[in-house]
Amino acid sequence: MSKNLSQLARRQGIDNTLFQKLVVTDAGDKSANLKQQRQTLAKEFLMGEAVIHGAASFYDFLDDGSNNQNANKKAYVCNGSSCLCAQTQVNIKEKLVDKFGAANVGHITCLGRCAENGAFQVDEHNFSGTDINNLAVIANEADTASNEHYQVRCTLPEPILSAEISDVAKYYQLFNELSKQFVTREEHEQLLDKLVESGLRGRGGAGFPTGIKWRSCLNEQHNEKYIVCNADEGDAGAFSDRYLLEQRPHAVLFGMLMSGFLTGAKIGVLYIRAEYPVAITQTEQAISEFEQLGLATDFNFKIIKGAGAYICGEETALLRSIEGQRPVVSVRPPFPTQSGLFGCPTVVNNVETFGSIHYIFSNLSENKNSGVEKYKNLGNGKSTGSKLLSLDGSFTHSGIIEVAMGTPLTEIIELAGGFTKDIKALHIGGPLGGVVPLGEVHKLTIDFESFAQNGFLLGHASIIGVPESMKMIDYIAHLFEFTALESCGKCYPCQIGAVRGQEMFEQAVSGEQLIDSELLNDLLETMQLGSLCALGGGVPLPIQNILKYFEHELTPYFSDKEIAEGAHS
Ligand SMILES: Cc1cc2nc3c(=O)[nH]c(=O)nc-3n(C[C@H](O)[C@H](O)[C@H](O)COP(=O)(O)O)c2cc1C
Numbered sequence: 001m002s003k004n005l006s007q008l009a010r011r012q013g014i015d016n017t018l019f020q021k022l023v024v025t026d027a028g029d030k031s032a033n034l035k036q037q038r039q040t041l042a043k044e045f046l047m048g049e050a051v052i053h054g055a056a057s058f059y060d061f062l063d064d065g066s067n068n069q070n071a072n073k074k075a076y077v078c079n080g081s082s083c084l085c086a087q088t089q090v091n092i093k094e095k096l097v098d099k100f101g102a103a104n105v106g107h108i109t110c111l112g113r114c115a116e117n118g119a120f121q122v123d124e125h126n127f128s129g130t131d132i133n134n135l136a137v138i139a140n141e142a143d144t145a146s147n148e149h150y151q152v153r154c155t156l157p158e159p160i161l162s163a164e165i166s167d168v169a170k171y172y173q174l175f176n177e178l179s180k181q182f183v184t185r186e187e188h189e190q191l192l193d194k195l196v197e198s199g200l201r202g203r204g205g206a207g208f209p210t211g212i213k214w215r216s217c218l219n220e221q222h223n224e225k226y227i228v229c230n231a232d233e234g235d236a237g238a239f240s241d242r243y244l245l246e247q248r249p250h251a252v253l254f255g256m257l258m259s260g261f262l263t264g265a266k267i268g269v270l271y272i273r274a275e276y277p278v279a280i281t282q283t284e285q286a287i288s289e290f291e292q293l294g295l296a297t298d299f300n301f302k303i304i305k306g307a308g309a310y311i312c313g314e315e316t317a318l319l320r321s322i323e324g325q326r327p328v329v330s331v332r333p334p335f336p337t338q339s340g341l342f343g344c345p346t347v348v349n350n351v352e353t354f355g356s357i358h359y360i361f362s363n364l365s366e367n368k369n370s371g372v373e374k375y376k377n378l379g380n381g382k383s384t385g386s387k388l389l390s391l392d393g394s395f396t397h398s399g400i401i402e403v404a405m406g407t408p409l410t411e412i413i414e415l416a417g418g419f420t421k422d423i424k425a426l427h428i429g430g431p432l433g434g435v436v437p438l439g440e441v442h443k444l445t446i447d448f449e450s451f452a453q454n455g456f457l458l459g460h461a462s463i464i465g466v467p468e469s470m471k472m473i474d475y476i477a478h479l480f481e482f483t484a485l486e487s488c489g490k491c492y493p494c495q496i497g498a499v500r501g502q503e504m505f506e507q508a509v510s511g512e513q514l515i516d517s518e519l520l521n522d523l524l525e526t527m528q529l530g531s532l533c534a535l536g537g538g539v540p541l542p543i544q545n546i547l548k549y550f551e552h553e554l555t556p557y558f559s560d561k562e563i564a565e566g567a568h569s
């Protein structure tokens with residue numbers, strides 16, 4: 001069924017996707033009959049109306065025909081973990097409701113304004129920090145520039161991802177040189193060998209070797225291939241992809257261009273979340289600058305704007321989303337490099353992964369000083385190169401920091417000037433990342449291995465400070481609630497398990513029912529082992545970390561003494 005729908009979507013191509021039509025229709029004339037518009041789309045795409053409704057009803061920001069509580073609001077309050085920890089949002093919501101009325105205020109997760117917190121959106125423009133004090137002006141002219149401030153720092157002698165690109169034409173010269181020098185299939189293989197040698201691993205969370213992924217796509221025989229940039233950065237606390245797209249978009253485009261060149265793909269698609277309007281406009285501008293350069297390439301870029309769904313960051317759900325299908329996760333194999341967008345071989349990489357390519361392919365002829373050599377010499381040999389970290393508003397110097405893989409976490413906290421308040425833990429790597437108590441911080445270095453060995457997860461490397469005042473019981477309830485809301489519903493351990501977990505913890509908080517540790521551990525194990533993807537399978541990790549390290553805080557909410565048997569193992 002899903003394969004048939006992919007092929008039907010393919011007939012229309014990337015310039016006429018059902019998903020973007022749904023987004024545009026929804027944002028268009030509100031007086032028009034939505035049902036009729038969707039019937040027309042069903043005919044155009046030869047799909048059943050149920051398929052169209054199934055897709056549209058999935059997204060936070062699309063009208064599902066039954067008055068979606070969160071679609072088409074004047075204003076949205078960010079309810080991501082960082083703003084929750086910063087405890088700024090009750091005030092923000094009160095002020096927005098006062099100004100616009102409760103019916104016109106929705107919620108959004110998350111705006112990536114975690115360096116300042118107090119994040120909200122009005123008329124599709126994002127605000128944070130002290131902006132709420134300017135609400136009277138914002139209400140009339142939301143395009144008034146927000147007063148956002150965050151620091152960008154780099155501890156490397158030579159920045160990689162945060163390097164400024166002052167001369168765009170000169171920047172793309174590297175593509176001209178490489179495409180002239182590496183022409184044959186054999187030569188493309190040589191460049192891929194170099195990429196493998198650099199040790200670059202995907203920055204979207206799983207850390208898969210990028211060179212191997214690209215080679216797998218090259219090896220597929222197909223006349224149509226795609227390069228997809230995953231810019232759906234939905235992890236609360238993360239804003240490094242937003243930073244790159246807003247301030248270094250050419251680094252991302254260059255990486256996609258090289259990926260297309262080496263795998264035989266002609267189209268690059270950037271799936272950018274709707275919550276990042278400036279990232280979309282900055283990338284659009286960069287694409288037009290790229291086109292004006294008139295490089296000798298037939299590679300084209302296309303932006304797809306998301307519509308509010310965390311699971312669209314998972315690569316198979318993302319591909320189904322572009323096709324206009326309901327974005328549920330697909331079983332792998334086949335992997336996207338074998339059967340991806342519209343059933344064609346597709347490379348899906350994170351924004352930061354693509355952003356690393358220019359540096360790696362620089363000075364290839366200078367053996368000792370080539371980008372490959374320098375890149376692989378940073379880090380611990382297994383995790384190489386540099387990593388962007390998103391430091392939230394709990395740090396004195398919040399913002400983006402670029403560090404070499406292997407940098408001790410304590411060093412980062414020092415560089416960030418410590419915290420602005422009393423912190424008891426760091427939630428690192430998004431909702432599915434680990435919760436690290438301050439007492440464990442000294443054991444960690446910024447690399448995939450150190451985090452995994454110590455029972456945590458580097459993920460996309462966002463860091464949220466969990467304050468002393470945050471009750472861990474509430475934080476677990478928040479994590480379950482997030483998963484329950486964002487579950488795609490494909491598998492029961494996640495779809496039902498997350499709701500059950502949320503109920504358990506909410507009932508414990510309200511005093512209705514104490515938690516039975518055996519039932520909880522059984523639930524966590526079922527989710528971990530039985531879920532199809534890392535949403536349901538991953539959320540037990542931070543919860544087990546909290547059970548293990550904050551047992552003293554949680555004991556009163558449990559019916560038995562040994563609360564975290566599973567977490568201690
Ligand atoms: C629930 C879930 C959410 C994800 N969200 C993102 C995301 O926002 N951005 C991203 O690049 N990868 C995300 N991923 C990982 C992608 O599925 C995929 O592994 C990644 O885009 C591959 O790129 P990389 O190899 O460059 O990391 C997510 C995975 C899961 C299971």
Ligand code: SF4
Pocket residue numbers: 311329486487488489490491492494495531532533534535536537
């Ligand atoms: S774990 Fe959750 S999000 Fe992932 S496939 Fe299962 S239901 Fe969907």
